[in-house]
Amino acid sequence: MKTNTLAGLAPIVLGVPLVLGVGPVQARAPGPGMQLGADAGLHASGRAVTQLATGWRFRKASELDTSADPSSPDFDASGWAAVAVPHTWNRIGTYEAAAGVPGAVNRELDDYRGVGWYRLELPARALAPGRRAWLEFDAASRTADVWLNGVHLGRHEGGFSRFRFEATAALRAEGPNVLTVKVDNTDPAPGNATANTLPLAGDFFVQGGLYRPVRLIETADAHFAMRDFGGPGVYAQTTAIADDRARIEVLARLSNARADRAKAALELELRDRAGKLDARVRRPLELAVGEGQEVRAALDVADPHLWQGVEDPYLYTLVARLRDGAGNVLDTVEQDFGIRQFAIDPDKGFLINGRPVRLQGVGLHQDTMAHGWALTRADVARQIDTIRDMGANTVRLTHYQHGQPVHELADKYGLVVWDEIALVTAWSLDPEAGPAPAGIVANARQQLTELIRQNYNHASVAVWGVANEVDFGPNRPEFLGRGNSADPADPTPLVEELVSLAQAEDPLRAPTLATCCEGTGMPKVPEVADAVPVSAGNRYFGWYYGKPAFVGGHFDALHAARPDQPQAISEYGAGAAFSIHTDNPQGGPHDMGGRDQPEEYASWVHEQTWPELAKRPYLWGRWLWNSFDFATVTRKEGDSTDINTKGLVSYDGAIRKDAFYYYRAQWSDAPTVHVTGRRYRQRAYPVTDVRVYSNAPSVTLRVNGEDLGAKGDCPNRVCVWPGVRLASGANRIEATGHFADAAGGTQDVTDAIDWQLDTSRAHAFFIDAGALVASSGYGSDAFFKGGEAGTADTPRRGRPPLRAEIAPAEQRDALARFRKGDFTYHLPLTRGHYRVTLRFIEPEAAPGERRFDVSANAARVLSSLDIAAEAGATNRLLARSFEVDVAGEGLDLAFTPSAGATKPEALVSTIEVERAR
Secondary structure, three states: OOOOOOOOOOOOOOOOOEEOOOOOOOOOOOOOOOEOOOOOOOOOOOOEEEEOOOOEEEEEHHHOOOOOOOOOOOOOOOOOEEEOOOOOOOEOOEEOHHHOOOOOOOOOOEOOOOEEEEEEEEOOOOOOOOEEEEEEEOOOEOEEEEEEOOEEEEEEEOOOOOEEEEOOOOOOOOOOEEEEEEEEOOOOOOOOOOOOOOOOOOOOOOOOEOOOOEEEEEEEOEEEOOOOOOOOOEEEEEEEEOOOEEEEEEEEEEEEOOOOOEEEEEEEEEEOOOOOEEEEEEEEEEEOOEEEEEEEEEEEEEOOOOEOHHHOEOOEEEEEEEEEOOOOEEEEEEEEEOOOOEEEEOOOEEEEOOEEOOOEEEEEOOOEOOOEOOOOHHHHHHHHHHHHHOOOOEEEEOOOOOOHHHHHHHHHHOOEEEEEOOOEOOOOOOOOOOOOOHHHHHHHHHHHHHHHHHHOOOOOEEEEEEEEOOOOHHHOOHHHOOOOOOOOOOOHHHHHHHHHHHHHHOOOOEEEEEEOOOOOOOOOOOOOHHHOOOOEEEOOEOOOEOOOOHHHHHHHHHHHHOOOOOEEEEEOOOOOEOOOOOOOOOOOOOOOOOOOOEHHHHHHHHHHHHHHHHOOOOEEEEEEOOOEOEEEEEEEEOOEEEEEOOOOEOOOOOOEOHHHHHHHHHHOOOOOEEEOOOOOOEEOOOEEEEEEEEOOOEEEEEEOOEEEEEEEOOHHHEEEEEEEEOOOEEEEEEEEEEEEOOOOOEEEEEEEEEEEEOHHHOOOEEEEOOOOOOOOOOEEOOOEEEEEEEEOOEEEOOEEEEOOOOEOHHHHHHHHEEEEEEEEEEEOOOOEEEEEEEEEOOOOOOOOOOOEEEEEOOEEEEEEEOHHHHHOOOOEOEEEEEEEEEOOOOEEEEEEEOOOOOOOOEEEOEEEEEEOO
């Protein structure tokens, strides 16, 4: 085991590998369902923990009589709804029935943003002398005010982090204890109660409630600091690794509420997976009165077993005990601990213990269709199991601090984590986007400090994200709140302040951010990437701009411009609807803000993008967007409402899109065979390509029992059988991957899907030219060579297009789109006599300006066609029909501009070809 040695806590230096720290430690969370009595922690651990999960009452403020004060212990809340915590009242996002997502149609929705009240009666609790009580909230959104027996314990602003209030003085030894919590998830607006609470914008819905666990904790007067931004009070890092030794340095923050100083000792132990003691140290000390005392100690570990990501996520247990002068345990903190060293190099990318590791993974929101943000541990585990099954080795936890369960699972399974705060897009509510107000700066600093201290002790955490897409400026999408037309203010000073804070809190992990816009052609973009030591970009080539293949050259340019700064891609992808399909992803334009978001187009974007990213080793990370569909607002796209459909898995976590299996074939060693297009069951054309994602050395295809041969070592792990002819009626498509098994033999893995072809389409082609998604009765544009898609409608970015008036109105959608230019269609017809009908409109040209010829198998059938002259007006149907004999080589329809035309582009809106007899 040879690794680089890290000397001390040296600051990050650009141009050399960035050493990002090792290990760490945090108070071990109680297991699911753990219920501890009043004396449960008064033995070896020194703490008692009571989970406050049941018995809560809840009501929205909008449903209350405003004349009464719900924070009063005498307030009657018996009529409020009974709920369990974690709890959120919000439910957002639906799919259309055609999407086939169970439970998504007509489910009860609630987008209320405002104040909610929670009440809980606790039994009388008498604290023994020298004991203290604390209320701990793992999160409350967006803001929380807490009262116990009418005493206001405090207010917390920020919906994503753990916070604690001391309850010792307010706790009653007799009679019930009434706990009241007021939460508020109102959208920030100037002057309101959440005006300074991040995020101010974002393409996700900020749900309200006590959506993570709440507990009552009893400690001794002397304890590991409970007032430390929700952190554990114990922080560990591995500062050196050699062949046979590792050094773990530990900082403990202590609190002593006694009236006098006292003798004590800090005791640290490191135990291996079997419980064997590998290292121990005892540090005598004198406890000062009050908060803020810091004690440092170190553990030297012989022959350490390193945490090596998914390859070997080995975890020790680190135990920290505070003892009094007589040796009695006052407090204990323990957690799984991984010994490891991260580095980020501008040329080699990401390294774990000196070894390059290609980080490839996904973004993740804390969201499920069933529970919203009130995730159970089982919900989180299912999400992580899905991500691991895809073969990902990293997760970007977006766009705010996530809870402890996902971090614990990442530690356990070796997933490298990007953590970040909720500084998303906007840093001011001022429409002129001036410098960030002091209140927002303070909230950003608070959220970053909480993020770092609460997650410092996780082996999986690699970087601290200080912002996401704050470079939008006036380019901000309309659904996030429109920007101004003036030059945007520069968020760099705020980013630099947060970077300095992150480096002061944790010199061994790099601060980073995700930019949106640098190098994408958007105007007036403030460049903020220079403000962080390592950079990353959200880049949607092929979706919001450009073509997917442009992504490689884009990052090459960034790498060349800043050769000493590591670069990564933090988001890329495309929306994908379950029930909307295309026969050719390049047949027409997709609609980034509307309906035309077929699943096949998203798959094509990923197929084109990933090879560009995979062959650039300097990229320190690659995170696609997103793992799961998730709730947002103001989106009505594809076959859903208020759902961002860029996920590879449905919002309920049950349905995996085709692109999921593309990445499983790329990233996972698990045998993968997946026939694409399983949700496109009713096929438009009798001939189609069959595509299979597989990591098998060879794959065999059968269609309706007929063997169509095997393909081996398929490029990009996409096996394609072109021009497969379907039978009328039911069609069974089966692909079998042939893998080597452990015994040296062959293991076959088969995937099968069913398609249907209507009898009327067995020998016919109905093409909606220029359409990515066809109108009713047609197939989308396919079988063409050359030309480009056009439309008579006026596209609007992120909004439905302005629809042209076209006659006749019942054919409007099909006629509005067209293919234009100099182009040919090759239709793979069988031998026979066919009738061809072509439909046209003229969107803009005057009579005589556009003229073109149409040929069928090289024989001219229409000469110098002038749509405007013959239709008599723009946007009015002109149809032409002719018959043709096909001898067996199919039918070529050529559209050729006439010489001398001032608009030298042929065009056609629909093509219908069916047997004449």
